[in-house]
Amino acid sequence: MSDSTKMLTALVRLRGALQGAVLPLDLPDAEAERANRLAMIDQLEDYVIPRLTAIDGPLLTVVGGSTGAGKSTLVNSLVGDRVTEPGLLRPTTRSPVLVHNPADAEWFGQDRILPDLVRSDRSTGDTSTLQLVATDKVPAGLAILDAPDVDSVEEANRILAAQLLAAGDLWLFVTSAARYADQVPWDYLKKAAERSTSVAVVLDRTADDAVETVATHLARMLAARGLKDSPLFIVREGTPDDDGLLPASYVADIRGWLDALADDADARGAVVKQTLEGAIRVLSAKTFQIASVVEEQGKAVRQLRDDSDRAYDRALAAIHTATADGTLLRGEVLARWQEFVGTGELLKSLETKVGALRDRLVNAVKGKPAQVERVTHAVESGLEKLLLEHAENAAEQAAGYWASTAAGRKLLEGQDRDLDRASREFRRAAETLVRDWQHGVLEMVRGEGADKRTTARYLAYGVNGLAVALMVVTFSATAGLSGAEVGIAGGSAVLGQKLLEAVFGDQAVRRLAERAREDLERRVEELFAAERARFTHVLDDLGVDPRSPELLRAAARRVDDLRFAAQSSLSSGSE
Structure with a gap:
């Protein structure tokens, strides 16, 4: 190679x-x-x-510069023909014009220099079109490109001017006695010096009495900015003829220099x-x-991702705690559960004599199907509220973290939905989750009791009653209760466990409770993963590749x- x-x-x-x-x-x-x-x-x-x-292609000379510097008139005068239309009104918006010798036409096809500009043989007024003009008046090996004003009031013109200058082998940078000290042209010349672009400067439209003063000052400015070796040409002020051309003598030095480059392959090669x-x-x-x-x-994307993850990780941790420490075994759930098990004297006995209760439980529990249903609904409602509360909190916190940075605020503003609230689909998804989990618990109990369906205890509680008891046991898995909670929520949970042990035995109850808890946690994580994804999708869509x-x-x-x-x-x- x-x-x-x-x-x-x-x-x-x-x-x-x-x-x-x-x-x-x-x-x-x-x-x-x-x-x-x-x-x-x-x-x-x-x-x-x-x-x-195409290293041996023609030397592309881009004529650029200030507004009103006379670039198009200069191009026409250099060529000796009206190949580009001077703009009488500002801003001038038209197709850039590339003038070349017919023998060099192959070098300027669509797949060559400036490939994104559509080729045309006429002016279209479209800045995305490059007008190609072939003429024998330009020597082979040289092409001249007339670019828009670098300081045009039209942004499209400024952008195109920068693009065209960056595509040139040689800049013929045009300014005037009135505009040569303007800042914008010098910003471009500074870039040219930084990247060693070949530059020649034309001081155009210069009155005879200002030539020496202006040219001297301009030469000093060029030297101070790293362009001391750049040729400086003076074009005196004059009136174009009916074809818009200056007298040939006015541009003879520039034309002679360009012709010399066109004739000398080594010189062209050195410029390129x-x-x-x-x-x-x-x-x-x-x-x-x-x-x-x-x-x-x-790094910013990772921080935003970490911030949103932190909010949702906290929510999951809080839900994990609330569904394991007896928090749900209060209020409506506790009331309906007590109706089902007929607490009264049973709970009092439970506080002092738990171990002797197993044989009495069949007679003690007075729950009916309607009471089981009420416990189920209470559990469903309590769990849904818990999930919704933490989903709202997580969304608010995650959005708050993002809003604390300018980048995060911009991302939030660009969304067509409110990320600081739980999604509109969340409530229905939470309801579905709870019902599916309860159904799963019911199936666990049914499967575990397959060989016990004719026993008195199984028949006394029924599969629904045993499923409710398993839910209650699941919600107190951590046994992190204290004080009065032991006598209420904790006692209720222990009673539920004894009910289950009376049917399935100790080991089976522990296994069932663990399975029910793992199933609930899995479903909750999946539910919140969808909520978390609202934030992560925003970041993923940015397309920032860590590599x-x-x-x-x-x-x-x-x-x-x-x-x-x-x-x-x-x-x-x-x-």
């Missing part, structure tokens, strides 16, 4: 890494880095990769090499910066390794 092929492969991988490195969160400087990332991708696609595959290598160097360096920014995005920072750095290191190897090879060859 040749060195150029290796570099091309490395640059394609770099482009892929940049495309995968999204910056969706509104962190500090994120907006500027998004623009940088897109500009880097554009330059790779518009210039670096196409130019590397300088600009291309500078672009690659800067792209690689900026990639490490993008990698750091993407890394911060990943992106390392992919970016690896791609940039590969490009740098090939650059350094090429430089070392050149140094060795020159010795």
